[in-house]
Amino acid sequence: MTVISSNLGYPRLGEHREWKHLLEHFWQGKLDEPEFHATAKRLRLTNLKKQRDLGTNLIPVADNSDYDHVLDTLVAFGAIPARFGRFDHRLSLTDYYAIARGTKDAVAAEMTKWFNINYHYIVPEFDNVHFQLLDNRWLRYYQEAKTELGIDGKPVILGPVSFLKLGKRAGQPLTAAEIAALLPRLLPLYVQVLQELAAAGAHWIQLDEPTLVQITRPAELEPYTEALTALHTAVPAIKIELQTYFDSLDRYEQIVDLPVQAIGLDFVHDHGENLQHLRDYGFPADKILAAGIIDGHNVWASDLHAKFALVQELQTLTAPDHLWLQPANSLLHVPITTRNETKVDPVLLGGLAFADEKLRELSWLTTAANDGVQAVQAAFDANQTKLAALNQSAHRNNPAVRAAEATLKTQRFERQAPFATRIQSQHARLKLPLLPTTTIGSFPQSPTVRAKRAAWRKGNLSDRAYQDFLHTETKRWIKLQEQLGLDVLVHGEFERTDMVEYFGQKLTGFYATQNGWVQSYGSRGVRPPVIFGDVAYTEPITVAASVYAQSLTKHPVKGMLTAPLTIINWSFVRDDVPKARVQNQIALALRQEVLNLEKAGIRIIQVDEPALREGLPLKRRHWQAYLDEAVYSFKITTSGVRNDTQIHTHMCYSNFGDIIATIKALDADVISIETSRSHGEMISAFEQTGYDKEIGLGVYDIHSPRVPSVPEIEANIQRALRVIDARQFWINPDCGLKTRHEAEALAALQNMVAARDAIRAQLPTATHA
The missing domain is CATH 3.20.20.210 (TIM Barrel)
Structure with a gap:
């Protein structure tokens, strides 16, 4: 009997991301089409030869x-x-x-x-x-x-x-x-x-x-x-x-x-x-x-x-x-x-x-x-x-994590009061105008940001010099957000290469690869962290950056975390124990970070769950267990805060209509969801089911370098307001702005704020009721 080996497809990026750089150099006008095709051919042939050599x-x-x-x-x-x-x-x-x-x-x-x-x-x-x-x-x-x-x-x-x-x-x-x-x-x-x-x-x-x-x-x-x-x-x-x-x-x-x-x-x-x-x-x-x-x-x-x-x-x-x-x-x-x-x-x-x-x-x-x-x-x-x-290693046999897991059986993870009560406390504390306007979290990672981070990692830039640079960049963007007219600010996440990898570098049980790049879309590569052992919290992760940013402005600055399920879905997860167990370990660790942010005076904490919908099992019979586990780990993370601390979350991409019940069950005070590329399909889902909490349906697409016009963004806002009460609605882009150039980001945000102002002027009141 002869058995043969077959492959279904090979990674495109190249061992050192040669493919990524090829695409971006073409987009930047650094090479022409014949040069592009010649280089692409060399990469293809290298990949084919390697597969042959591997048998x-x-x-x-x-x-x-x-x-x-x-x-x-x-x-x-x-x-x-x-x-x-x-x-x-x-x-x-x-x-x-x-x-x-x-x-x-x-x-x-x-x-x-x-x-x-x-x-x-x-x-x-x-x-x-x-x-x-x-x-x-x-x-x-x-x-x-x-x-x-x-x-x-x-x-x-x-x-x-x-x-x-x-x-x-x-x-x-x-x-x-x-x-x-x-x-x-x-x-x-x-x-x-x-x-x-x-x-x-x-x-x-x-x-x-x-x-x-x-x-x-x-x-x-x-x-x-x-x-x-x-x-x-x-x-x-x-x-x-x-x-x-x-x-x-x-x-x-x-x-x-x-x-x-x-x-x-x-x-x-x-x-x-x-x-x-x-x-x-x-x-x-x-x-x-x-x-x-x-x-x-x-x-x-x-x-x-x-x-x-x-x-x-x-x-x-x-x-x-x-x-x-x-x-x-x-x-x-x-x-x-x-x-x-x-x-x-x-x-x-x-x-x-x-x-x-x-x-x-x-x-x-x-x-x-x-x-x-x-x-x-x-x-x-x-x-x-x-x-x-x-x-058999200590990495996978941590007694402290085992003890923390045991406490899950005796705890109930719910907010202190229902949303209707909490939101009044939050409005009184935050004093935000109607249609509060914010961004999702990250700002452009310029070549300078990436170069400074690389120099610091290589030991060519001291910790103090790198921290000074991050403070300078944060201060500059806090001022830019104020000038733009945003209501709730972010520190920009300049210290983070990736919203999952960053947390993986700060928790035990994770390994951040050197060259473990995987294509996400186009030339965008990510390095999913490898969760190989028991996960535990050792020290504050985001507190210092959030507190510094908040010290620069009177506007609320959001603390920014990535939720457990997204960390799971965007990581390579150990396969020797059930995923839900690893997910709850992460939730217990992040719960401590949320409480530390609140203790430090951060009034809004965003716990992003962009991968919740994408990770749904392909067969509906497996959905409920997955969704129940998602809600449970999210609540472990977020339920310990006071009523007047506002919990936000963010989710990517359309087709959420079939999990609206789960979105409600998360019990986040404010949720933001991508809608622009899906042409507002999410709006019809909320029209059919209703939603009693606050929500931001992304009003422009950040994945394209194109800058949307003011009328275009106005139309997106108006369409949403036909379904969602203005007192519930937030204005924000679809997603973080990390991959955009600064000029693109600022121009788009300027148009977003102008569209908001035009619509605010048509509304009877300028503050939350």
Whole structure:
């Protein structure tokens, strides 16, 4: 029996973020399009060669991107929003990036989270769309790999049904009828892509249909069946690996009978259900099982003995020579290699596996499956030794944390008084005007800010000099906020590289990687902290910065924290204990920080939970447990303050309508939510359900360099005020301003304040009732 190893996708950023710098240098005009493409090609070939050298048998091609793979798909098939122009040819980089980033005259396409992880994709718009194949990018990259490296790759293509389901029409997800109408117009282009690949000698394609894991009713399978039948009939020479990930298949029996040659299943994030399906119903003898056995969304080394036991069982459930071993999802979502982590505790390092190490694990498991464990015995033995050392270390056995966890059973986490009582105390203390105006938290991280922080980290700038710089920058922005006319100020977060990483650096049980970068959106890379041990609070984290900023102004300055669930969702979390347990450890630590901020005189404390909605399990049957855990940890963090201390929270992205009850249950006094890129969809959710607390629906998009006009922001405010009482409403941008240039941020805020003033003048009173 021959088992082979396969990969689903490789990280784009480059070991030293070469891809990120490439994009940004092009945007800054530092290189032209031919130079861009030459450098991008070198990076692609380096990534392909590395996968081959690590022993990967079936290597993905065309999984690379110049921004986002969904954007690549809509551009390739001509599904370009009309506001960006009409095209009959492959787009230039300038036109391509206009869709993602916007222009002076055209709002950027909506961006939202990829299923329930911290990656953002560009949302296709299918209004008056005229599909046409403008670029067979899959053919270009297949030929490049074959010609340059001799790699007969596996082109990765987003499937037609998922492509349609990920998009919108008239600002709303497509209905089944709309998908049925658009699919026949799109399928001929997919057929053309496959025909050209077949003519070039391609044998396999990886057709990603991740939305299959959300199918619950047989009727929902009809468009997938239509699409796959059409492709198989028209291009029988191409073999299709139908790839799913992030969860199990509820319609397993029907899906494995679809007309494809391989089925990719996730055996990591499936709650054990996919494996049980195989045991209960078997697997077709004429199909290959592409088994996702390595976690592509976390950084922990696999237990090779446990994985090999799974492989052995899968071998008994599939026909001979019909098993591939691969990650459970694309490795896009993990860092590239641990070899650049030169300062990490060796005990922790032994338990880590980034993309390259995961491919090496797959190679070992493939060898073990074909030649026996003895062929890789040394690797298996070393793996067991390293995992035991981490699990038995003091990092994961902290008596103080165990004692704190035990107290949870005896405590009740609720605010002292109901909101109606609290808000009166807060209004009396804060004395804010009607439509209070603020920002979400961060201000632009200029090259100077980043350079000073880097110099301090390297020891080239003293602690005192760095602190003086932070104070100078904070003082400057406090004055700018006062000049702009904001009502509630922030200190700017100049000391923070990232809203999660920063807290990870201050709490025990976290490791801040040196080069563990992961793409979030476009060129934006984040370094998710690694939660590897028990989490504990050791000293105040944000108090000094908040107190200093408050000393500079009479306006309230918000204390700024990141909430437990977001820290969990934007970190790589230890996998030896339940996530909820780690989440509550973080909440207990942050509770102490909240109380210390209050004790220091901070009147407003914002505990941001932007990742709550994005982390929802893909299957509704798992939602309630997740949401209950989120509410519980948030209340642990925030419920200890006095009635007149105002708790804020912030959440990102749309589609909150189905968790309004949870938003209310958090019991935050003020919530701010992104709405601009989603064209106000959130407003209708609040119109339907009502909301009795205070709220800010973001009035302009911070992810685009475009500066919105005053009338545009006014229109967004007016639309919200048709649903939400002015006495409840706050004015704020969508999100933090960290990624914007200073001039962009100031111009947009100036317009936001002007729009607020115009609307305030139309209201009967200027203060909270």
